Amino acid sequence: MRGLALALCLGAASSFLLRPAPSARGLLGRRAAVSAAPAAAPTSGWDRAAWAKGYTTPRDELSVQLESSSLPDDLVGTYFRNGHAQFEVGSDRVMHPFDADGMVAAATFMGNGTCYFRNRFVRTRGFQDEQRAGKMLYPGQFGNARPFWDSKKTKNVANTNVIWWGGRLLALWEGGQPYKLDPLSLGTAGATDLLNVVPKDQSMSAHPRFDANSGRLVAYGYKPNPLTGTALRMFEFDADFNLMPPLKSPKGTPAKVVEATVPGVFGLFHDCVVTENFIAFTASPQGLGDLGSAGLDLLLGKKSPGESIKFDASKPAQILVFRRDGAGDPSKPYKVIDVDTHFNFHYANAFEEGGKLVMDTVRADRLELGNGAKGKKDGEPIWESVDFAEEVPASNLWRYTLDLSGDGKLVSREQLSLRALDFPVVNKRVSGKKHRFVWANCGGDGETSAPPQGIVRIDTEKGMGAEQSWFPPPHQFCGEPCFARRQSQPDASPEAQAEDDGYILTYVVDGEASSTDLVVLDASDLAKGPVARLPLGTNLPHGLHGSFAEDITPTVDELKKAKVLLKMYERKSKEWNQVDAGFSGLGIVQFFGQKGVDGR
DSSP states (O other), rough: TTTTOOOOOOOHHHHHOOOOOSOOOOOOBBBOOOOOOOOOOBBBOHHHHHHHHHSSSSOOOOOEEEEOOSSSSOEEEEEEEEEEEOOOEEEEEEEHHHHSSEEEEEEEOSSSSSEEEEEEEEOOOOHHHHHTSSSOSSSSSSSOOOOGGOSOOOOOOSSSEEETTTEEEEOOOSSSOEEETTTTOOEEEEEEOOTTTTTTTOOOOOOOEETTTTTTTEEEEEEEETTTTEEEEEEOOTTTTOOOOOTTTTTTTTOOOEEEEEOOOOOSSOOOEESSSEEEEEESSSOOHHHHHHHHHHHHSOHHHHHHOOTTTTTTTEEEEEEEEEOTTTTTOEEEEEEEEOSSSSEEEEETTTTEEEEEEEBBSSSSSSSTTTTOOOOGGGTTTHHHHHHHHOOOOEEEEEEESSTOOEEEEEEEEEEEEEEOOOGGGGSSOOEEEEEEEEEEEETTTTOOEEEEEEEEOOOOOOOEOOOOOOEEOOOOEEEEEOOOOOTGGHHHSSSEEEEEEEEEEEEETEEEEEEEETTTTTOOOOEEEOSSSSSSSSOOOOEEETTTOOOHHHHHHHHHHHHHHHOOOOOOOOOOEEEOOSSTTTSSSSTSSSOO
C-alpha cells in the first residue's frame, strides 16, 4: 500500500475537515462569560466564488520593495509563510490543495516605512521533475490517485510550514525531510537530513514546537501503519540546531532520537503540544477499515491514501503523554488518557499547573478529509464542489485539563470560544508556559462552518465576553495569524512586555480582484482594523503556516543583491532552478550554508 507509511500532510484543517459540534457541547459544558451568558458568535458572511478563486496559482514570483507610511517603526524582522500554490501542471489539475507544491512568501519589515516582499516556489526534486515534464508524475496523498505501475514514489511538496531556527530556513512537509532555503532570495538548497537526524526514509513534522522553558526546538516524525501501529521519533535541538539528549539528563548524556511505537493507533499527528516536562499528542480513532479492500484500491489507483482513511466514532480519542526526560518505567514510555471522541489537527498551546497538564486544542467531532463531497464531479477539484453548510465541519477552541498522577485521567474540558476557527497561535515567549491570549483564524458565519476569513483574539482569563475580532469584506479571506512582538525597546527582554504587546500579521486574499494584501493588525486591539495594509502586486493563494524571525533584518540593497545573485546562479546551476548549500544571497556565509555542506 504505497504511501501509507508516510505521515500525511494535513495542513489547512479548518477549510475542509472539521464538522460542527452538536448542541450538547461537552463533559462540563461551555465556559462561562465574564458576566452574562455568551452571545452567539457574530457573523459577517462570505463570498463562495471569491473563496474558490483563492486556489489559483500565483501569477508571479516577485522580489519587490513596498512603501507605506502607516507601517509601524517598532515592527522589525521577517515574516515567512508557506502554503500550497501550484494547482496545475500542464493540463493536469490538482484535486486537493494539500497535494499542491509549496510556495514560501517573505516580508521583511525595516522599521522605516519599508517592507521588502518576495515569494518563490520551493524547488523540490518532484517540483522540478514535473515542471520539466509538463505534467504530473507523482500520486497525490489526498487526490490524484495513480495505479502503482504508472507513478513514481510520493512527492515531497514542502508546502505546510516554514521556520527559521539555528541559522537555517526550512520549508516543512511532514511526509519527508525538510527543505533548506536561503532566507534572503528564497532560493532552494535542497532536502536536508539535519546531520542524519532525519534520514531519507524518515520525516520531520511540519509542527515542531518551541519550548520557552528550555529554549529548545522540539520536533518529531511519525509513520502510521495499519498493522503495527504508529512509529514515533522525537528529537530536540538547541539554538544552533545541535541534537540534544533527553531533557534534564545528567551531564555527559549522549544526544539521541527517542523512538516509540504506539500499537493499535493509526496516528495523524499533525501537531503536538510541548510543556516544561512533557510532549503530548492526540490519537483520534481513525484507520483504513477493510485493509484488503483499501489496499487494492490504493494499488489500482482508485483512491489516494487520504481518501481511504475512515473515522470510527464509536471509539474514544486518546491523549498520549510522553516525559521529555525519559524517566519512568521503560516498558511504559507514555501515558494513555481516554477522552471524548473527537479529532484535532492543531493546538494553541499547553502548560503545567498544579501537577496537571492543560491543553488548548482545536476540537471537532470527527475527521473528514473532504473527498466525499456530494456534488463533486470527476476532474473537479474539491474547492469547486464542497458544500460547507452540509459537508464541512466546524471546529472550536477547547481546553482539556489532565491529571497526570497514576495512570492519568481527564479532569475537565471547557469550550473557550463559540466561533468556528482554526490556526491558533500564541506569543512565542509563552510557548509551553501558561498563556492568556490566543489568536486564531475564524469563519465568517459565527458558529457555523465557513472558510477561515477573519482574525479573533480569545482572552482565556476573561472568557467569551472579552473576544475581539476583525473581518475583511465577504470576498476577502485572512490566512493564519502570526504574532510579532513590538520592538519599541529592542534591547528589552520580551518577558518584560505585555503578552499582547505586538502585531498580528496575515495575508488577505481577495478572490474578486485576484489579488493579495499583507495586513498588519494591533494584537491588543483587533477591532480597530488594520494598522497597515500593503497590496503585493500578485495573487498569493490561501496559505498554511508561518513564523516571524526578528533577527532576519537585511537591508534593501542586500535583498536586491540576493535577487541578482540567485538569477546568476540559476543559469549556472547543474540542477534546474535550484541552488546548493554553498549559495548565499549576500555572498557571505552569515545567512546561508554557514555550517558548510553538513547535512543541516
